[in-house]
Amino acid sequence: MRYIELAQLYQKLEKTTMKLIKTRLVADFLKKVPEDHLEFIPYLILGDVFPEWDERELGVGEKLLIKAVSMATGIDSKEIENSVKDTGDLGESIALAVKKRKQKSFFSQPLTIKRVYQTLVKVAETTGEGSQDKKMKYLANLFMDAEPIEAKYIARTVLGTMRTGVAEGLLRDAISLAFNVKVELVERAYMLTSDFGFVAKIAKTEGNDGLAKVTIQIGKPIKPMLAQQAANIKEALLEMGGEAEFEIKYDGARVQVHKDGEKVTIYSRRLENVTRAIPEIVEAIKEALKPTKAIVEGELVAIGEDGRPLPFQYVLRRFRRKYNIEEMMEKIPLELNLFDVLYVDGVSLIDTKFMERRKKLEEIVETNGKVKIAENLITKNVEEAEQFYKRALEMGHEGLMAKRLDAVYEPGNRGKKWLKIKPTMENLDLVIIGAEWGEGRRAHLLGSFILGAYDPETGEFLEVGKVGSGFTDDDLVEFTKMLKPLIIKEEGKRVWIQPKVVIEVTYQEIQKSPKYRSGFALRFPRYVALREDKGPEDADTIERIAQLYELQERMKGKV
Numbered sequence: 110m111r112y113i114e115l116a117q118l119y120q121k122l123e124k125t126t127m128k129l130i131k132t133r134l135v136a137d138f139l140k141k142v143p144e145d146h147l148e149f150i151p152y153l154i155l156g157d158v159f160p161e162w163d164e165r166e167l168g169v170g171e172k173l174l175i176k177a178v179s180m181a182t183g184i185d186s187k188e189i190e191n192s193v194k195d196t197g198d199l200g201e202s203i204a205l206a207v208k209k210r211k212q213k214s215f216f217s218q219p220l221t222i223k224r225v226y227q228t229l230v231k232v233a234e235t236t237g238e239g240s241q242d243k244k245m246k247y248l249a250n251l252f253m254d255a256e257p258i259e260a261k262y263i264a265r266t267v268l269g270t271m272r273t274g275v276a277e278g279l280l281r282d283a284i285s286l287a288f289n290v291k292v293e294l295v296e297r298a299y300m301l302t303s304d305f306g307f308v309a310k311i312a313k314t315e316g317n318d319g320l321a322k323v324t325i326q327i328g329k330p331i332k333p334m335l336a337q338q339a340a341n342i343k344e345a346l347l348e349m350g351g352e353a354e355f356e357i358k359y360d361g362a363r364v365q366v367h368k369d370g371e372k373v374t375i376y377s378r379r380l381e382n383v384t385r386a387i388p389e390i391v392e393a394i395k396e397a398l399k400p401t402k403a404i405v406e407g408e409l410v411a412i413g414e415d416g417r418p419l420p421f422q423y424v425l426r427r428f429r430r431k432y433n434i435e436e437m438m439e440k441i442p443l444e445l446n447l448f449d450v451l452y453v454d455g456v457s458l459i460d461t462k463f464m465e466r467r468k469k470l471e472e473i474v475e476t477n478g479k480v481k482i483a484e485n486l487i488t489k490n491v492e493e494a495e496q497f498y499k500r501a502l503e504m505g506h507e508g509l510m511a512k513r514l515d516a517v518y519e520p521g522n523r524g525k526k527w528l529k530i531k532p533t534m535e536n537l538d539l540v541i542i543g544a545e546w547g548e549g550r551r552a553h554l555l556g557s558f559i560l561g562a563y564d565p566e567t568g569e570f571l572e573v574g575k576v577g578s579g580f581t582d583d584d585l586v587e588f589t590k591m592l593k594p595l596i597i598k599e600e601g602k603r604v605w606i607q608p609k610v611v612i613e614v615t616y617q618e619i620q621k622s623p624k625y626r627s628g629f630a631l632r633f634p635r636y637v638a639l640r641e642d643k644g645p646e647d648a649d650t651i652e653r654i655a656q657l658y659e660l661q662e663r664m665k666g667k668v
């Protein structure tokens with residue numbers, strides 16, 4: 110299948126904001142795609158090459174991409190760079206360069222989707238010495254045969270800047286529409302495998318029956334079950350039906366561990382493969398997990414010199430580290446507190462009740478210095494649970510989790526079977542959708558940021574306020590560097606930014622607001638941390654803000 114057909118799809122998607130039309134366009138395209146393309150096409154449609162949990166990365170920045178285009182077209186890199194000022198977008202500039210191409214290969218072949226995909230895979234798999242040069246040549250080869258419109262979208266795929274507004278929800282609906290299968294089954298299969306390629310293929314070849322049979326697989330991360338916040342212990346117990354398991358809520362980073370014989374893979378909260386960054390935990394897991402094959406979940410916590418937990422950002426520093434990992438292991442020791450088990454030796458435990466999963470967890474784990482099991486208390490008694498809560502806070506933890514004893518595991522769902530109890534209102538994780546340039550000595554820096562909450566229905570990010578406080582000068586330098594390449598449009602001091610970066614903010618209160626389309630506004634938001642562990646679609650949703658508003662009103666009633 111020709112790549113130009115995919116490029117035309119991207120173009121049509123860009124031209125409409127209507128979710129239904131986009132869904133129909135993607136569905137019609139999926140129908141035409143040959144079966145052997147289905148494993149990777151969904152990722153290309155999303156503007157990626159690999160699923161988020163795949164370790165491979167293209168490792169190509171703007172400079173290298175421009176060099177590749179220059180090599181393919183004979184146009185000077187500087188000229189391409191400079192033309193961005195006129196076009197406002199590197200993808201457009203590259204299309205222009207290809208249009209003006211001075212050399213066209215005599216043997217030029219039209220691009221196929223497969224060739225583009227396979228070349229991008231080669232680019233990602235080329236590492237080590239001399240790899241930059243090889244990557245450039247692979248890409249130049251594509252640009253030599255590309256039509257301008259193809260070049261534009263190859264460039265955007267390489268840079269990860271596709272702006273077609275196709276998110277997970279839309280892709281799910283499109284798969285359902287294309288292959289006439291139930292949307293709930295597509296959703297379920299995706300939540301269990303996090304692999305749209307696999308799901309699309311099953312949908313086409315085996316229909317509803319095939320989708321219904323999909324189960325978890327070692328090596329494919331499962332979307333994590335999430336929690337809502339309860340106002341207090343009493344409310345949590347009531348919601349759980351009078352009895353619950355309370356567990357310490359550790360303040361670290363959630364991980365999902367897949368053990369397959371000697372191979373251990375660890376995924377972060379957003380299902381990125383972080384195995385390499387934490388080798389001591391991999392070893393400790395091998396010792397601690399008795400079954401040959403298992404999938405377990407837990408919270409990875411950094412421990413300070415005094416033995417108390419450090420804030421979760423320390424764990425994220427460990428995840429980011431690529432070199433001198435040994436040194437980091439000493440500086441930031443980690444401890445894994447396991448709290449769930451989803452799979453043991455060929456058997457999925459997703460549909461097993463929580464109390465039985467917990468028993469199983471205790472059976473299969475032999476704790477050691479680095480791998481522990483979350484401390485728990487099963488009770489019907491409010492005072493007893495409150496004592497536990499107090500102790501958890503004194504020990505420096507975030508609070509407690511309450512879990513319904515008879516609840517099955519609900520991948521990707523933020524329901525009421527798990528509730529968190531903590532002393533403060535939940536911070537919000539929101540996406541930066543715009544910004545304003547600073548003033549005076551900070552005129553060259555972005556100074557305040559417009560925050561958006563996610564609307565999974567439309568894939569949009571709706572404004573809920575603007576944050577300018579809580580940033581150090583260094584933070585602003587970093588954010589300006591990070592956000593500048595994501596600027597879509599500027600108007601005076603105001604800039605519009607591609608929704609990619611998630612930050613955590615505190616606030617004094619959530620207010621109802623007719624001013625914003627979201628219906629809510631944050632009073633005095635303040636920056637807390639960059640949430641590198643979350644992608645835009647993991648950000649808090651409008652619905653969640655509405656729930657927190659209700660919770661806030663209930664908490665007010667209690668004081």
Ligand SMILES: Nc1ncnc2c1ncn2[C@@H]1O[C@H](COP(=O)(O)OP(=O)(O)OP(=O)(O)O)[C@@H](O)[C@H]1O
Nearest residue numbers: 335336356357358359360362363408448483510529
């Ligand atoms: N014992 C525990 N059981 C379950 N989750 C725990 C536990 N201890 C710590 N956690 C963490 O608490 C989170 C549950 O809260 P929530 O569902 O809101 O997740 P989140 O969106 O990652 O939010 P948060 O900002 O609280 O980490 C889990 O994702 C996990 O990282």
